[in-house]
Amino acid sequence: xxxxxxxxxxxxxxxxxxxxxxxxxxxxxxxxxxxxxxxxxxxxxxxxxxxxxxxxxxxxxxxxxxxxxxxxxxxxxxxxxxxxxxxxxxxxxxxxxxxxxxxxxxxxxxxxxxxxxxxxxxxxxxxxxxxxxxxxxxxxxxxxxxxxxxxxxxxxxxxxx
Amino acid sequence: xxxxxxxxxxxxxxxxxxxxxxxxxxxxxxxxxxxxxxxxxxxxxxxxxxxxxxxxxxxxxxxxxxxxxxxxxxxxxxxxxxxxxxxxxxxxxxxxxxxxxxxxxxxxxxxxxxxxxxxxxxxxxxxxxxxxxxxxxxxxxxxxxxxxxxxxxxxxxxxxxxxxxxxxxxxxxxxxxxxxxxxxxxxxxxxxxxxxxxxxxxxxxxxxxxxxxxxxxxxxxxxxxxxxxxxxxxxxxxxxxxxxxxxxxxxxxxxxxxxxxxxxxxxxx
Ligand SMILES: Cc1cc2nc3c(=O)[nH]c(=O)nc-3n(C[C@@H](O)[C@@H](O)[C@H](O)COP(=O)(O)OP(=O)(O)OC[C@H]3O[C@@H](n4cnc5c(N)ncnc54)[C@H](O)[C@@H]3O)c2cc1C
Ligand code: FES
Ligand code: FES
Numbered sequence: 001x002x003x004x005x006x007x008x009x010x011x012x013x014x015x016x017x018x019x020x021x022x023x024x025x026x027x028x029x030x031x032x033x034x035x036x037x038x039x040x041x042x043x044x045x046x047x048x049x050x051x052x053x054x055x056x057x058x059x060x061x062x063x064x065x066x067x068x069x070x071x072x073x074x075x076x077x078x079x080x081x082x083x084x085x086x087x088x089x090x091x092x093x094x095x096x097x098x099x100x101x102x103x104x105x106x107x108x109x110x111x112x113x114x115x116x117x118x119x120x121x122x123x124x125x126x127x128x129x130x131x132x133x134x135x136x137x138x139x140x141x142x143x144x145x146x147x148x149x150x151x152x153x154x155x156x157x158x159x160x161x
Numbered sequence: 162x163x164x165x166x167x168x169x170x171x172x173x174x175x176x177x178x179x180x181x182x183x184x185x186x187x188x189x190x191x192x193x194x195x196x197x198x199x200x201x202x203x204x205x206x207x208x209x210x211x212x213x214x215x216x217x218x219x220x221x222x223x224x225x226x227x228x229x230x231x232x233x234x235x236x237x238x239x240x241x242x243x244x245x246x247x248x249x250x251x252x253x254x255x256x257x258x259x260x261x262x263x264x265x266x267x268x269x270x271x272x273x274x275x276x277x278x279x280x281x282x283x284x285x286x287x288x289x290x291x292x293x294x295x296x297x298x299x300x301x302x303x304x305x306x307x308x309x310x311x312x313x314x315x316x317x318x319x320x321x322x323x324x325x326x327x328x329x330x331x332x333x334x335x336x337x338x339x340x341x342x343x344x345x346x347x348x349x350x351x352x353x354x355x356x357x358x359x360x361x362x363x364x365x366x367x368x369x370x371x372x373x374x375x376x377x378x379x380x381x382x383x384x385x386x387x388x389x390x391x392x393x394x395x396x397x398x399x400x401x402x403x404x405x406x407x408x409x410x411x412x413x414x415x416x417x418x419x420x421x422x423x424x425x426x427x428x429x430x
Contacts, residue, residue: 001166018166019208021196041197043338045258054235054261060196061262062189064166065212109258130338131256 003067007032008076018064023047025063026073034074034104038133045132048105049073055112057131074104077111087111087149094145098136106132110146119154122147163187165207172292175209175313180294182207188313190231190267193259216266216315219243225320227290230266230313234278237265244319246328250281250346253330256338266314272306273340275365277332279306280346282317283362283372284328290315306369325350326358329426331419335406341365342406345419347427355382356428366399366416373398376420385428392417 001018004011007030014029023040026032026049038046040059047058050072078084087110090096097103106129113120113128120128125146126139134142167186169175179186186207189195195202202208216231219240226242237243238251238260254260254268254277268278269289282302289300293312300309322328328348332341344364350357359377364370375398385391401412 017164019163019196041199042193042255042259048258055258056262057258060191060193060259062166062192062196062208064168064208064210065189065192113257128257131258 001064003063005066005068006070008072014063016063019062021059022049022051022061022063022066022071023058026058026071032073032075036101036104038101043133044102045105045109045129046102048108048132050108050112053112053115055109072108072111074107077107085111086152087114087146090145090149091142094141094148096137096142096145102132102134102136106134106142110142110149114146114150114153119150120147125150163205163208167207167209168213169209170213172214172313172315173294175211175214176292176294178207178209182209188270190264190270191233191262192267193263194267194271211266211313214313222318225318228265228317228319230269230315230317231264232266233261234263234265234268235260237278244281244285244322244328246281246284246330246346247278247319249330250278253277253332253334253341253344255340265317269302269305269314269317270310272310272369273364274368274370275341275344276370277341277344277364279370280344280362280364281328281330282319283370284330284346284348284360285319285322286348286360287317287319289317303372306371322348323350327351327427327430329423329430331423331426332364333415333419343401343412343415343419344370345416345423347420347423349424349427351428354384356380356385357382361395361420361424363395363399363416363420365412366401373420380424385424388421388425391421391424395420 002015004013016025026035036046038044042057042060049058051069109132125143167178187202187205189208189210194200216229218229219242220227234251234254291300291312330346332344334341346362349359359381361373361376396413396417399416401409403409
């Protein structure tokens with residue numbers, strides 16, 4: 001089936017079985033391998049992408065379901081490897097990345113959540129990332145990074161990415 | 162993997178596909194069950210996508226609120242039109258990433274034993290609008306749970322509760338993300354020191370969420386008895402199965418504890 005979608009701001013067309021997981025279409029057909037597969041059953045959030053602004057696990061979405069949708073993956077965050085978003089930089093500064101496998105999903109979840117709630121408490125941040133598992137960091141540093149970005153955006157309001 | 166992906170734009174068309182294809186076809190809503198590679202539906206040859214039928218959205222209507230079947234659990238959690246107890250139940254469902262996709266129609270049709278949002282719908286006396294080939298009908302959620310599950314859920318209709326209705330929910334999960342092991346949802350009115358219009362629902366104790374009619378009948382019209390009395394009444398009325406998530410005894414103990422807590426919470430509210 002021919003399916004088109006707007007991926008990271010560009011119109012892309014793929015010819016895939018409609019039930020192919022969005023995760024596989026992104027990785028195999030669009031070569032966007034930043035999105036990871038952890039569990040393949042909705043438990044870990046490693047495959048998280050934005051579909052029409054909502055954080056969703058791409059392992060649980062059929063490509064046919066996103067015909068015409070706007071998709072953002074981790075590749076769409078930074079405009080170039082030198083120009084990371086404030087959230088990506090904070091993950092580096094605060095040591096919120098160890099093995100890095102959860103990081104793309106974690107970034108996308110945090111990115112979507114801060115748009116929804118620009119000034120969250122630590123508890124709200126924890127709740128927001130509760131569908132994203134990290135086996136390395138113990139979460140504290142991830143929460144620190146997200147909190148720091150939210151605080152900075154409050155004091156230095158600019159164009160939020 | 163399904164080789165046919167149908168995208169009907171009319172309810173009749175969707176029903177007709179299902180009638181013609183029978184067991185080989187599944188409806189697809191959010192897909193958290195259907196697209197899960199472990200599910201039986203993932204092996205189906207045909208999928209009938211319900212996303213083009215206009216079944217989304219939460220609307221106020223005369224005497225209540227109507228929740229379209231394609232409404233996600235996150236939308237329910239954020240809707241100011243819905244009762245706070247519905248927010249609480251939706252919040253217990255998995256996490257935001259899953260709630261952004263999982264729909265209330267899919268939740269009802271999956272009909273898990275411990276489904277997180279069904280007890281509160283029973284407690285609030287909600288009912289379903291269902292489309293079948295012989296027409297649209299109103300279906301009692303309890304009958305739906307007991308197996309009358311033909312057709313497509315169009316919406317969940319939640320009547321405005323009486324001003325003095327008290328609702329309380331309890332659940333036990335292993336982790337915040339895990340589906341609940343046992344859930345309890347109750348509603349009642351306190352009429353001159355006696356419980357009236359009691360509804361007691363529990364999840365995780367039978368094949369689907371159930372109402373505990375014997376418990377309701379035993380308590381209706383009385384003040385709330387002691388904790389021990391209520392717990393032993395409930396324990397005598399549930400028959401959970403033992404599985405990887407807990408022994409039958411443990412689940413019975415939990416169900417008794419949680420139903421009692423919910424009743425007391427509602428009673429003292
Ligand atoms: C990681 C994960 C965590 C979960 N956690 C929880 C939890 O904490 N609590 C809980 O209760 N559940 C949980 N679930 C179960 C969850 O999938 C369902 O509760 C969810 O609401 C199903 O909705 P859906 O839209 O994704 O359904 P789908 O997968 O699209 O469909 C499920 C079933 O319903 C049928 N169906 C869908 N819509 C309709 C309709 N309108 N009319 C008739 N039939 C229909 C489909 O044919 C299919 O058989 C979890 C699932 C996953 C994968
Ligand atoms: S790979 Fe999708 S949630 Fe784990
Ligand atoms: S950094 Fe390794 S899983 Fe999170």
